[in-house]
Amino acid sequence: MTDPRQVIIVGSGLAGASAAAAVRERGFAGKVTLFGQDRYRPYELPALSKGILLGDAEHPDWVHEEGYYPEHDIELRTSSRITQLRPDEQIVVDSDGNAHHYDRLLLATGSKSRHLSVPGGDAPALLTLRTLDDANALRPKLAAGARVVVIGAGWIGCEVAAAARHHDAQVTVVEPASLPLLRVLGTTVGEVFRDLHADHGVTWRLGVGVSAFTSQADGTEVVGLDDGTELVADVVVVAVGAAPDVTLAKEAGLSIAPDGGVAVDAALRTSDPLIYAAGDIASHAHPRYAHPVRVEHWANAKDQGTHVAGALLGDEQPYTASPYFFSDQYDLGLEYRGLADPEHDELVVRGDLASREFIAFWLAEGRVRAALNVNSWDDGDALGALVDKAAEVSAEQLRDADLGTLS
Numbered sequence: 001m002t003d004p005r006q007v008i009i010v011g012s013g014l015a016g017a018s019a020a021a022a023v024r025e026r027g028f029a030g031k032v033t034l035f036g037q038d039r040y041r042p043y044e045l046p047a048l049s050k051g052i053l054l055g056d057a058e059h060p061d062w063v064h065e066e067g068y069y070p071e072h073d074i075e076l077r078t079s080s081r082i083t084q085l086r087p088d089e090q091i092v093v094d095s096d097g098n099a100h101h102y103d104r105l106l107l108a109t110g111s112k113s114r115h116l117s118v119p120g121g122d123a124p125a126l127l128t129l130r131t132l133d134d135a136n137a138l139r140p141k142l143a144a145g146a147r148v149v150v151i152g153a154g155w156i157g158c159e160v161a162a163a164a165r166h167h168d169a170q171v172t173v174v175e176p177a178s179l180p181l182l183r184v185l186g187t188t189v190g191e192v193f194r195d196l197h198a199d200h201g202v203t204w205r206l207g208v209g210v211s212a213f214t215s216q217a218d219g220t221e222v223v224g225l226d227d228g229t230e231l232v233a234d235v236v237v238v239a240v241g242a243a244p245d246v247t248l249a250k251e252a253g254l255s256i257a258p259d260g261g262v263a264v265d266a267a268l269r270t271s272d273p274l275i276y277a278a279g280d281i282a283s284h285a286h287p288r289y290a291h292p293v294r295v296e297h298w299a300n301a302k303d304q305g306t307h308v309a310g311a312l313l314g315d316e317q318p319y320t321a322s323p324y325f326f327s328d329q330y331d332l333g334l335e336y337r338g339l340a341d342p343e344h345d346e347l348v349v350r351g352d353l354a355s356r357e358f359i360a361f362w363l364a365e366g367r368v369r370a371a372l373n374v375n376s377w378d379d380g381d382a383l384g385a386l387v388d389k390a391a392e393v394s395a396e397q398l399r400d401a402d403l404g405t406l407s
């Protein structure tokens with residue numbers, strides 16, 4: 001393979017923008033083009049469901065200062081969607097019909113909010129939260145007294161509920177599972193989040209799904225539930241997860257993994273040797289896990305984006321970082337490192353669940369698979385090391401010993 005002269009990045013989210021910057025930091029002197037269908041320059045998403053909805057932030061964290069892209073000779077094309085990828089010709093086609101040649105291509109097209117396939121599930125009044133425009137549309141609706149129904153108690157649903165309560169809205173969260181965040185945190189820790197939101201005035205409708213949405217002439221929405229009951233809402237936020245946006249990859253014939261992401265090897269290369277994928281869409285053959293790993297979180301987008309720059313320029317190295325994410329809800333902040341199966345792994349709690357200041361560990365075969373620190377900020381490095389090494393430690397040690405000595 002010849003040295004690349006033209007690198008094209010599709011998707012101007014955190015992964016794409018981090019990759020563009022890292023390509024330049026590595027001294028690449030060729031052409032770098034970053035296509036983004038969003039009209040803004042690259043921004044980070046976490047503040048959309050936190051600072052922006054809370055009213056604490058006017059704008060999200062931009063990935064780079066204004067002026068960064070021209071100063072680094074990165075051609076940033078905002079409001080420009082790539083509609084076609086033709087690997088056999090090494091070409092992408094933009095929404096104006098212009099073809100662009102690449103020597104190396106990065107797909108960083110991220111995720112799209114999922115919708116519910118129930119009657120009325122595509123009504124325009126139902127809001128989702130993925131972009132800055134989504135957040136700006138939602139923010140003024142979270143007003144005192146407004147009846148807000150959040151569908152889904154994953155991370156975004158929980159954060160939206162917290163922001164709505166901050167503005168004194170009447171908040172009901174509908175979740176078909178028996179607890180919020182159950183799939184990631186399991187029963188014991190899920191209960192902590194159920195109680196957190198209940199203590200802040202959220203009404204839970206757990207264990208029940210949505211059967212239909214009906215828009216009313218007065219602008220309200222009736223949310224029909226599986227158990228035959230109905231909720232009347234001024235605002236409905238559908239937060240039922242995100243789906244990787246693999247349209248281009250699929251149409252171009254790249255391998256798609258069973259988890260719906262673009263299949264990439266350890267170095268983030270797709271089934272086409274000139275095309276890489278990073279961030280939410282990458283279903284990664286992670287060297288430390290027996291199964292492909294697809295992570296929909298901030299750190300993964302930033303770190304994979306930075307890492308894949310090496311591969312785009314011919315220096316392929318395995319990406320080995322452990323999954324990591326954070327969340328803030330009310331006065332609770334948390335970080336999670338690793339990847340656990342809470343249904344089967346052993347849970348060990350250090351600290352006090354009731355006071356919401358604790359560290360939870362998940363162990364499999366006596367080894368640490370994941371750690372969650374809640375309102376506890378002193379042991380981040382030690383937790384990272386325990387997870388990275390899959391340290392073999394006893395439950396007693398995790399509960400009582402100095403964590404620094406264990407890692």
Ligand SMILES: Cc1cc2nc3c(=O)[nH]c(=O)nc-3n(C[C@H](O)[C@H](O)[C@H](O)COP(=O)(O)OP(=O)(O)OC[C@H]3O[C@@H](n4cnc5c(N)ncnc54)[C@H](O)[C@@H]3O)c2cc1C
Binds near residue numbers: 013049325
């Ligand atoms: C509201 C919200 C809050 C979050 N909070 C947290 C948090 O607290 N902690 C955490 O760890 N993670 C959080 N996340 C997740 C994290 O932000 C994402 O995992 C991360 O942003 C993914 O980055 P990405 O670059 O892979 O994808 P994205 O950020 O989705 O960027 C992909 C970009 O590609 C563009 N695109 C797609 N297709 C095309 C095309 N064909 N042509 C041109 N452009 C295209 C999209 O418009 C988008 O701008 C949050 C996500 C959301 C939505």
